[in-house]
Amino acid sequence: MKRLIILWTIIALLVAACNPMKVYVRKDEAADFSKYKTFAFLQRPPDERVYGSLLAENEMIYGIQEELEARGLKADTTAPDLLVSFKSNAQVSQKQVTSVPPMWGMPMWGFYDPFFWGPAMMNPWNQRQTQTITEAKGTIELFLFERITKKPVWQGAAIGNADNPYENVRLSLQKLFSRFPLKRQRPYPKYDL
Numbered sequence: 723m724k725r726l727i728i729l730w731t732i733i734a735l736l737v738a739a740c741n742p743m744k745v746y747v748r749k750d751e752a753a754d755f756s757k758y759k760t761f762a763f764l765q766r767p768p769d770e771r772v773y774g775s776l777l778a779e780n781e782m783i784y785g786i787q788e789e790l791e792a793r794g795l796k797a798d799t800t801a802p803d804l805l806v807s808f809k810s811n812a813q814v815s816q817k818q819v820t821s822v823p824p825m826w827g828m829p830m831w832g833f834y835d836p837f838f839w840g841p842a843m844m845n846p847w848n849q850r851q852t853q854t855i856t857e858a859k860g861t862i863e864l865f866l867f868e869r870i871t872k873k874p875v876w877q878g879a880a881i882g883n884a885d886n887p888y889e890n891v892r893l894s895l896q897k898l899f900s901r902f903p904l905k906r907q908r909p910y911p912k913y914d915l
Contacts, residue, residue, distance in 0.1 A: 743880055743881065743883070743897060745880050745894075745901065749877075755904050756904075758803040760798035760804070761805070762804075762869075763806045763807075764805050764807045770809070782891050786808065789899040792906045793904040794907055804866050804875070808862065809862075810861065810863070811860065813859050815856075816857075817854070817855055817857070819855055857883075858885050860881070861879060861880070861881050864878045864879075864898055880894035
């Protein structure tokens, strides 16, 4: 049983290490989050979309609403306690990576010669390979303002891979709200994919 627990711990650490998403959160230490009961979204410009995708935009809105409602807040457009705003940015970059395939030289004199073992730098078959790698980095920023005082009480940013914007939005929100001051009262829903 002890080995099984250690195995699952190692697997969880490896999965966490493979996810390169970074999350940054700031909150107003003087704000009492237990007094907030309602929220509403600020009006967004129609030409500003999350990663340029309407699907990712809707996932962002529904995801934020689901996260806040799971923490006991309710949507209210007339007189909300908190105003929610978010924005995103995606940057596509390309870099060229040159690699040399490993080829090992043969000894020229006898069975063992320490000066001729190693990468065959002068080998005519040793050709360099150049690849162009395209990376899409995305940033999601989330802001919660107090409606009456208009001051920010909580803000977070998630920076990570934006190759699949739909999945990136869902993962970003889960990571951001894991550091929200109010704890989740309902478990995460199971999605059938």
